[in-house]
Amino acid sequence: MIIGVDLGGTNIRAGLIQGGEVLQSISHKLTNKHSLDATLEQIIAVIEPLVSEEVEGIGIGVPSIVDVDNGVVFDVVNIPSWKKVELKKILEEQFHKPVFVNNDVNCFALGEHQFGxxxxFDSFVAISVGTGLGTAIVINRELYLGVNCGAGEIGYFPYLDKNLEYYSSSSFFDIHDTTAEELFYDAQEGKPKALQVWQEYGHHLGNVLKVVLYAYAPQAVLLGGSISNAYKYFEESMYLSMDDFMYPSLLKQVKVIHSKTENIALLGAAALVPVKALV
Structure with a gap:
């Protein structure tokens, strides 16, 4: 058995996994993000109930750049206290199990490639939209990491008066004094204002996809993350914003897929333990 952990900017989840199935999972809301000790205590508290002699290792995905070889996490944007955290060392000393650390969106891509x-596809780009905007790149069935998992951080490309992430993640909904979750429920009730905001969001996300297509020309683009649950409300405007893409023949060949694989972040994190890369 393996423990997979998904550390997000909002929540921490851990799951006990065997044979590609999540046997048990625990989730806590991440609090006191300005305290490194407090966040580490929360991570340990989520993992600890799942640890047993049968557990072979722990894989954890984090929303930032990572020195994969040494398991050191740097500069987590949505967790201000995480500047340089020797996460592998800390968790191995705590649980006496081998620990493998990677970027959370890389884990999402790894999980989808193995289980979802x-x-x-041999080559694809995974995009996760939630608290932030994250991207993972798979080329010829292998994750392309770059230095410290720094490849694919397209969210920081300049866009309008901010950057792509600002208009394609949870911060976009702050502009409208609401949240993605609230707008999702409002859209389900058919409220015009909510439907209009989702269309606006789709326009911005379509521009993100154009950047991905120009940069990588993948076989597929995979959309995941909490905001993607509202896919049907922004799908149409997302495609409409891609109408001016310069290579229509390429656009026709690329498949845009909405991820629906349950617990994919946990499965991807757990897959780090035996392989650390796609095979």
């Missing part, structure tokens, strides 16, 4: 919608 990306299995048919």
């Amino acid at each position: 919608a990306a299995q048919p």
Whole structure:
């Protein structure tokens, strides 16, 4: 058995995994993000109930750049206290199990390639939209990490008066004095204002996809993350904003897929333990 952990900017989840199935999972809301000790205590508290002699290792995805070889996490944007954290060392000393650390969106891509919608593709880009905007790149069935998992950080590309992430993640909904969750429920009730905001969001996300297509020309783009749960409300405007893409023949060949694989972040994190890379 393996423990997979997904550290997000909002929540921490851990799951006990065997044979590609999540046997048990625990989730806590991440609090006191300005305290490194407090956040580490929360991570330990989520993992600890799952640890047993049968557990072979722990894989953890984090929303930032990572020195994969040494398991050191740097500069987590949505957790201000995490500047340089020797996470592998800390967790191995705590649990006496091998620990493997990677970027959370890389884990999402890894999980989808092994267990989900990306299995048919040799090269694809995974995009996760939630608290932030994250991207993972798979080329010829292998994750392309760059230095310290720094490849694919397209969210920081300049866009309008901010950057792509600002208009394509949870911060976009702050502009409208609401949250993605509230707008999702309002859209389900057919409220015009909510539907209009989702269309506006789709326009911005379509521009993100154009950047991905120009940069990587992948076989597929996989959309995941909490905001993607509202996919049907922004899908149309997302595609409309891509109408001016310069290479229509390429656009026709690229498949845009909404990830629906349950617990994919945990499965991807757990997959770090035996392989640390796509095979």
